[in-house]
Amino acid sequence: MDTRTTQATASQKNSNELKRIFKEKLLTKIFCFYEEKSLIDVTFKVSNPVSLVPAHRLILSAASPYFEDLFNSDRGNNPVIEINDIDSDIFESLIIFCYTGQTLVTVENVTAMLKAAIVLQLEDAATPCVDFLMTHINECTLQGAYALERETQYELLKQKIHEYEIQNFMEISQHDEFLNFEVEKLQCLLESDNLNIAREKDAFDAITRWFNHNVAGRREHLPLLIGCLRLTQFDVDFLLAHIQTLPGCELLALKASMWIKEPSARPKINIRFPEPRGGLTLLAIYEVDLADNPCALQYNKAEDKWQNYGNIYNYGQQRRAILKDDNIFVFGGTENGKPSNTVLSWNLRNKIWRVLPSMKQAREVHCVVELDDKFYAIGGIGDGNTSLQSVERYTTSNGWEFVKPLITERYDAGAVTLNDKIYVLGGTKRNYLKSVECYNPDSNTWSYCADMIEQHLCCVVTVHKGHIYITGGYGGTRTVERYDPQRDTWSKICSLDVGGANWCRTAFASLDNKLWTIGGRGANENETSVAVYDDENDRWVQKRSLPSGDIYACFVVPLSLLTSK
Structure with a gap:
């Protein structure tokens, strides 16, 4: 660097420091005048x-x-x-x-x-x-x-x-003050791309609560608010049953239904918010091979990469987890070589564990789901290494209580909720199962659905665009099946080009109107595969992979949950 430039820079620094000292002395003297009541x-x-x-x-x-x-x-x-x-x-x-x-x-x-x-x-x-x-x-x-x-x-x-x-929309919507929001205020919230909700139905439920507080006075505003929802994130059955029946919302439901069912017609369909809220991302529970150190990984969509969000040590073997609001709830699993009945929660904001009321029955390799603010623990292996048929449900008012058991005892099955019902798929009793059971909480009954095309054990299952998708298992199958609840039929889509000894330790997720799979080994045995399904061309598109490891669960979460201080 030129000597004159260096001298000029040093002189400037000295000048700035002198100005700072002068200002401090001046302010100190002024306050002394005030304290002394001088001048x-x-x-x-x-x-x-x-x-x-x-x-x-x-x-x-x-x-x-x-x-x-x-x-x-x-x-x-x-x-x-x-x-x-x-x-x-x-x-x-x-x-x-x-x-x-x-x-x-x-x-x-x-x-x-x-x-x-x-x-x-x-x-x-x-x-x-x-x-x-x-x-x-x-x-x-x-x-x-x-x-x-x-x-x-x-x-x-x-x-x-x-x-x-x-x-804090979920909490705000339960306040009495929320019922008196002006329509313009509620509209502004619902339009926000960063609205902190776990699923679009949370926003719909809030609108319903607000509307029912003054049906006559708010009827004319209902289409405006419903139009602020990301209607394409609902399945067609929900749109027809819950949106189309609302006054003035028939056309909104029709457009969204057509958008979902006819991808080729989308350019001609005028929907205000066709894309999901931008504030959603993936959070995977992941463990590098043999590291014995599970962590939560956050997906960065803009850079197509995964980054560590925090260690999650208590996520032990054979545990099952679900996400509700800002907590990951973890149920049962293996402790000291035996099935456990413990229930824990890990808060995404402060990364603190809490111990919750234990299940009535110890369970490992079981299923857990949440439906209407109730937790369900289903099947699994219990004490004495016996497969379980029992199902128990947790509510804040009654704690854990048994409900109608499964028709077929099973463990290593998959479970999801769809259209206010619970579906349990595959698993094993003494052999691998193709059977599917559906639970109706209103009647407390289980009934069989159509069998899957193939057997699936330790399967990967999710709901995407109103259908159930399932794949994977120790059986070595890479087949992906799709269930249509309207027709009670199964069909196959493009198989996954992944596998590996721990193929069961993987997950599906539905993000940005696309089906994601995270886990398993692809062409490179030293990497964990991440892929997105291209439904128009019936193929899987690879995304940024992870180092070789196991995926225990994957959740779609509001990005604001992971960036809040």
Whole structure:
């Protein structure tokens, strides 16, 4: 580097440092003047309780346009100026803020402090008040934040509450306050691509709750709100049963149904939100071969790569897991070489484990699903190495209780929920099974569906576009089968070009309207395959692979859950 350039850079650094020191000394001296009541040129008489607060006009005018305008007015020429709409302790705290840039915000004073900062046009004081309010929302109450926003009409508070509602929509939608949302406010939330919901039906359920609160007065707004949903994420049966029957929503349901059933016609179909919300990604429970260190991997769609989200040590052998809201719930498995009845949850936000009520029966290589806020543990192997026929259900009100058992005892099966029913597929009793059972929770009964084309043990199963997909198993099959619940029929699609000794340790997922498979070995035995199904060409497209390892589960999660602090 040129010597003159080096000298100029050093000189600039020295100059900046001198300016910083000068500013600090100046501010320190100014505050000393305030504390010593030196060179005071204005005094405020504040009520509740009556107090005299001295200050310097120049300092306050520089800190706030409110004071600048005040001191340039006739009223501002008085040596003593009365302030009647702000408590004296709050006012004095904000005057000190004008000198120091700091003030103490507490749960007790945050409301009064924010209102006063808004009145005095102290934006730099109002911002930390809003931040404090939103980070202490449990203590300050959401209702209090809503009331404050209505009273002040403060734009920053309105923005922060909106961000909070986006992030905590599931909780917000259960509040009584939600029932009184203006249609424009609810529309704005539903349109958000980052709405923090686990599935699109959560948004539909929230609309239904809001609508039922005032059916007559809200009937005309229903099509507008339903149109904000990502309708193509529902299956056709749901659209016809739940959307088409709503007043004014018939055309919306018809368009979405056609979009799903006729891919070639999509360019001609006008749907406002044809793509899924952009805030969804994959989270896989993964373990490198022989590492004995399970972790959660987050998929980065933009870069087509996987990155570590956190260690998840308690995810032991033969456990089964489901995702609900912001928790991964883990059921049973193997502990000390025996089946376990333990239930744990791992929070995606704080990565903390909790112990929950244990199942009535110890289970390993079983099935677990969630339906209507109820957990179901199905079949598996129990104590004494016996295959199980029993099914138990957990509710917060009644805990674990047995329901109607399976028709056929089985373990290493697959299970999903579709159209408000539970489907259990394949597995084994003493031999590999093709059979499929369907549970109706309303009647507490199991019934057989059409057998699969092939036997599937330790299978991979998911719901995608209103159909059930299944593959894999120790039997070595790479066949992928698709079940149509309307016709009660099975068909085959393109087989997977993967396998390996641990082919059962893999997962399916439905993301961005595409079917994903994660796990198994592809052409490279040292890698774990990741592929996406191209349904128009009936082929699997490879994505970025992982190092050789096992996939125990894979979930579709809102990206905001994984990026929240």
